[in-house]
Amino acid sequence: MSNPKDKLITILGPTATGKSQLGVKMAREFNGEIISADSRQVYRGLDIGSAKITPQEMKGVPHHLIDIASPRRVFTVAQFQKLAIKSARKIILNNKTPFLVGGSPFYIYSVTEGWKLPSVPRNQSLRQRLEKKKPEELFKMLKELDAAYAQKVDPFNARRLIRAIEIASVAGQVPPRQSQPAFQTLFLGLNYPLPELKDKIARRLNQRLKSGLIEEVETLRKIPLSWKRLEDFGLEYRWVAYYLQNKVDYPEMKSGIIQDSLKLVKHQLNWFKKDQRIHWLKDSNQARDLIRNFLNQ
């Protein structure tokens, strides 16, 4: 069990804002270790496209939850949550400070809020069977299993319905949402105005292409990974996969990546902007002060 007084520092924000660099900088100053909160960096082989930090950039700061999963297998938020909390406890036990750093809101909040996820793992064969059904059929099925939850669920969202059926068919019903934060968390946010972000994203993309983004996807393809799987990773992986299949040309690939990146930014901000706890940083000095205060409390 963890002590609710255990402290966790979270550095979050949309893509391309320099979270990793700030994380390393602060971790070095405050005797910290980094837990990456990124739904793509967990996979081995997704390096350039996921903006994975390089060993040099880590500057000796230990990083957790990077390269822990095979891209051939689906990694889930439940696994992430378990591992992240475990890592954080271990770091604290060693008298160091855990920094949760990343841009995957779902992953971040699963840890900071201590969501109690239903302990029903995903059932691949059940899902495959249910995926053939229409939302209305799924809704009917769910209603028979758990009428109360059916009242609350989005009846058009097949994916959610399938998950609900998956849970209800094992647990009898879908349990109500519950949370139990395991840490006292300081939320630090990094952001830039949208036009500036777009510019950063475009420049970063050119850099990545020069560093071998296309080759990275070709290598992943040889693992082998299906085109479908590569496309599911999204963004650079999706568009480079399209490009390698000649579904789009080079300029279309690039503009597709940029456009989808901006969509990602908005999606991330959609979670973050309503979170009043986040301190949106002006510079790293401000981060330093906030962290010092937080740790001295």
Place this chain on the structure above:
RNA sequence: GCCGAGGUAGCCAAGGUGGUCACGGCGCAGCUCUGAAAAAGCUGAAAUUCCGGUUCGACUCCGGACCUCGGCA
């Protein structure tokens, strides 16, 4: 210049024997989110190139202008 095709939202695009608020998709805006989350879903804003004619009524029919595409010169 001539012949042909066409001009419907920011882009792509359906339409009809003339008859309430014009199908979709992308993009855009807002929202939901608890084991695929860089996922999935919901809501919304937004259009008949222009001018004239026929008609009770035209985006739809007729004429003209302008523009685009293809062919011929």
